[in-house]
Amino acid sequence: MPATALTERVSDEQFSRYAKLIYDQTGIQISPKKKTLLTNRLCRRLRATDISCFDQYFELLKKLPANDPEWDAFLQEITTHETYLFRDPTQWEWFSETYLRDFQEAARSRKQKKSIRVWSAACSTGDEAYTIACSVADRFTDLSQWKVEIVGTDIGVGALEQAREASLDKRAMRLVSDSHRRKFFSCSGDEQWTPKPILTKWTSFRQHNLMEPLKTAPFDIIFLKNVLIYFDAESKKTVLKNIDSALRPGGMLVTGPAEGVTGLVDKYERLQPWLHRKP
Numbered sequence: 121m122p123a124t125a126l127t128e129r130v131s132d133e134q135f136s137r138y139a140k141l142i143y144d145q146t147g148i149q150i151s152p153k154k155k156t157l158l159t160n161r162l163c164r165r166l167r168a169t170d171i172s173c174f175d176q177y178f179e180l181l182k183k184l185p186a187n188d189p190e191w192d193a194f195l196q197e198i199t200t201h202e203t204y205l206f207r208d209p210t211q212w213e214w215f216s217e218t219y220l221r222d223f224q225e226a227a228r229s230r231k232q233k234k235s236i237r238v239w240s241a242a243c244s245t246g247d248e249a250y251t252i253a254c255s256v257a258d259r260f261t262d263l264s265q266w267k268v269e270i271v272g273t274d275i276g277v278g279a280l281e282q283a284r285e286a287s288l289d290k291r292a293m294r295l296v297s298d299s300h301r302r303k304f305f306s307c308s309g310d311e312q313w314t315p316k317p318i319l320t321k322w323t324s325f326r327q328h329n330l331m332e333p334l335k336t337a338p339f340d341i342i343f344l345k346n347v348l349i350y351f352d353a354e355s356k357k358t359v360l361k362n363i364d365s366a367l368r369p370g371g372m373l374v375t376g377p378a379e380g381v382t383g384l385v386d387k388y389e390r391l392q393p394w395l396h397r398k399p
Contacts, residue, residue, distance in 0.1 A: 130159045134174050138162075141178070145186050146195065146275060147331040147355035161197035168193070186329070192277040199276070199350065203247045205254070205288070206295040208345070211374060211394060212255060219341065219372065220259040227266075235267040239339045239366060241330060242347035243272030246283025246323070247292055252343070253319040254296075254304050263318075271336070273328035283325045288313040330359045338368035348379040360384050364398065371398050 130138070138158060139150045150158060162174055169190070171177045184191055206212050227234045236256070240249040249272035260266055274280050290311050293301070305313045315323075328334055330347070342363055348356050360381065367373060373388065373396040375381055381396075388396035 128159075128174075130155055130162065130174055134178070137178060138174075141181060142195075142198070143355075145191070146329060147358065148199070148350040149352045149355065150198070158198060161194075164197055165190075165194055187327075189277070196276050196278045203244045204292045204294060205247045205251045207247070207251075208377065208394075209295065211345075212251060214392075214395070215252075215374075216255045216259050220255060223340075224260055233267075234262075234265050236269070236341075237337065237339045238270045239334070239336075239342045240270065240272040241328075241342060241344045241363065243274050243283060243325065244276075244279050245292075246272055246280075246286060246325060247288070248272070248343055248345065249283065249323050249325070250286065250288075250315050250319055253315065253322050254300055256322070257304055257318050258300065268322040270323045271339075272323060272325045273334065274325070275327065275329050277327055280325045280327060286315050286320060288315075330362060331355065333362045334366050336366060339366055339371060340368060341372040341374065342367050343374045344376075344379075345374065346376040346379070348375065348381065353384075356381065356384055367398050369398055372396070373398065 132152075132155075135150075135152065135155050135158060139152075142148055142150055162177065166172070166174075166177060169177065169180070171180065181191065181194065223232075223236060226232045238252050240246075240252060243249050249270050252270050253268075256268055256270075257263065260268075272280075272283055274283070288305070293305070293313050296305070301307070301313070304316055304319055306316060307313050344359075344363055348359065351359060363373065373385070375394050375396070377394050379394075385396050388398055390396055
């Protein structure tokens with residue numbers, strides 16, 4: 121039976137039901153302004169699953185566990201994966217020229233071990249994780265003596281598969297300098313770039329919902345960029361509580377330039393609008 125919804129729009133009642141289901145599963149808030157977008161993305165899933173209407177697809181999602189592939193495919197449709205290496209250059213300049221420099225100096229003076237753990241939260245297709253690895257490889261001069269661990273997490277299985285595949289196109293690489301390209305990436309004839317082993321050996325990727333704690337040893341620095349815009353105030357509190365539990369005392373939290381965390385990280389020292397240090 122053809123998907124009749126292809127020529128229809130989600131009704132207000134249907135939108136409310138879908139928005140609540142998405143929120144309950146992920147903490148992501150879908151604005152009513154995105155009703156057209158939700159309609160279009162749902163139509164794709166109707167075609168893919170050969171389901172005839174929005175209500176029938178809703179009943180399917182409601183019955184499925186959160187880790188079902190169809191939930192993953194649906195979430196991939198309704199969330200944006202606009203990402204590329206060295207996005208927000210000011211932040212990466214700070215990370216390399218200040219944070220990593222100071223981190224290395226502290227290790228040289230034996231104030232801390234030659235070990236660094238970084239979490240790229242909501243890493244999407246892995247561009248941020250590889251930017252972190254590239255920055256570390258470029259800054260640290262005695263890499264053989266360092267233990268580097270970069271963990272990328274995302275709710276989307278499809279995005280994580282792309283992250284592990286690590287095939288970066290021209291758009292993803294547009295802010296990567298020529299020197300970094302030569303040192304840390306390999307290019308195929310079709311302008312697809314792949315990180316060299318010096319970067320991939322430090323990076324790992326796993327599925328994780330930010331509304332749940334990440335069971336792990338504490339991180340030195342966490343990147344939580346361009347994702348909290350999808351959450352309301354209560355969900356943000358839950359996410360930031362989980363982030364806080366994964367960050368070591370004195371660790372750094374890097375957020376996006378417009379994440380809206382004012383008042384939610386008051387116990388942290390605010391170094392920049394996007395940079396916060398845990399006490």
